[in-house]
Amino acid sequence: MGFRTRFAPSPTGPLHLGHAYSAILAHDSARAAGGAFLLRIDDIDQSRARPIWEKQIHDDLAWLGLTWDGPPRRQSDHLADYRATLDGLAARGLTYPCRCTRRDIREAASAPQEGPAPVGPDGLVYPGTCRARPMTAAQGTDAIRLNMQAALAALPDLPAFTETGPDHPGQHPIDPARMTDAVGDVVLARPGMGASYHLSVVVDDAAQAISHVIRGADLFEATAIHVVLQRLLGLPSPIYHHHRLIRDAAGTRLAKRDDARAIATYRAEGATPQDIRRMVGL
Numbered sequence: 373m374g375f376r377t378r379f380a381p382s383p384t385g386p387l388h389l390g391h392a393y394s395a396i397l398a399h400d401s402a403r404a405a406g407g408a409f410l411l412r413i414d415d416i417d418q419s420r421a422r423p424i425w426e427k428q429i430h431d432d433l434a435w436l437g438l439t440w441d442g443p444p445r446r447q448s449d450h451l452a453d454y455r456a457t458l459d460g461l462a463a464r465g466l467t468y469p470c471r472c473t474r475r476d477i478r479e480a481a482s483a484p485q486e487g488p489a490p491v492g493p494d495g496l497v498y499p500g501t502c503r504a505r506p507m508t509a510a511q512g513t514d515a516i517r518l519n520m521q522a523a524l525a526a527l528p529d530l531p532a533f534t535e536t537g538p539d540h541p542g543q544h545p546i547d548p549a550r551m552t553d554a555v556g557d558v559v560l561a562r563p564g565m566g567a568s569y570h571l572s573v574v575v576d577d578a579a580q581a582i583s584h585v586i587r588g589a590d591l592f593e594a595t596a597i598h599v600v601l602q603r604l605l606g607l608p609s610p611i612y613h614h615h616r617l618i619r620d621a622a623g624t625r626l627a628k629r630d631d632a633r634a635i636a637t638y639r640a641e642g643a644t645p646q647d648i649r650r651m652v653g654l
């Protein structure tokens with residue numbers, strides 16, 4: 373399989389310097405390898421996605437001089453695929469409906485006899501309150517969670533993934549105790565939203581035949597979840613490269629609301645694409 377990577381922004385705000393770094397790195401890696409660079413619009417959260425931001429993603433990437441291969445894949449066009457994948461996991465007894473609010477989770481996790489509550493890639497590790505609820509009890513307002521213990525037990529062997537980024541290069545075997553205790557029963561679908569990020573990213577990377585995932589170091593911890601899902605679903609695992617995060621002068625990671633670092637702002641101020649490359653250290 374050739375080198376195929378992607379850039380998968382969510383159209384929920386302007387692209388900033390951190391996105392530019394991710395997109396340029398992925399684009400340049402694909403071009404250097406004679407491979408493909410694909411664009412994906414991660415608009416699964418329709419309550420926050422806006423056409424104006426999707427248009428600006430196209431404008432900013434084109435202005436940066438990046439070209440992508442084929443039409444972009446838009447998540448909102450594939451809701452039925454995520455649903456079918458979720459139904460398949462449910463039919464195998466690996467999911468359950470959860471009606472806990474964030475507050476319920478906080479309270480259950482901070483019960484005095486429990487000791488300090490573990491925090492995983494999605495925040496507080498879910499204490500398992502709803503784990504015994506059958507899928508037949510699911511209501512439209514429930515989230516659907518993966519039963520991590522059942523999921524690991526369903527795997528023929530424990531997978532590993534390859535990381536080529538600067539922080540943790542090498543092979544990363546999935547540690548089952550860590551998955552159950554420090555990651556827990558992650559959400560696969562949220563009420564009113566077909567699929568969670570974890571489920572959709574795994575389906576999309578496979579559908580786009582991605583060989584190399586290049587993304588920010590903030591997602592390194594989530595990768596083990598993706599690899600477990602890939603193995604459960606019989607999908608290949610890409611090679612992962614988690615790059616350093618672009619921080620502002622105060623050392624804080626850039627966020628979407630940080631309009632001052634928006635590529636559009638630099639453009640309006642007369643910066644060139646070369647200036648942007650320099651600013652992110654490329």
Ligand code: GLU
Pocket residue numbers: 380381382414573586587591
């Ligand atoms: N839409 C996700 C984000 O912007 C994509 C993450 C990924 O590359 O897997 O964080």
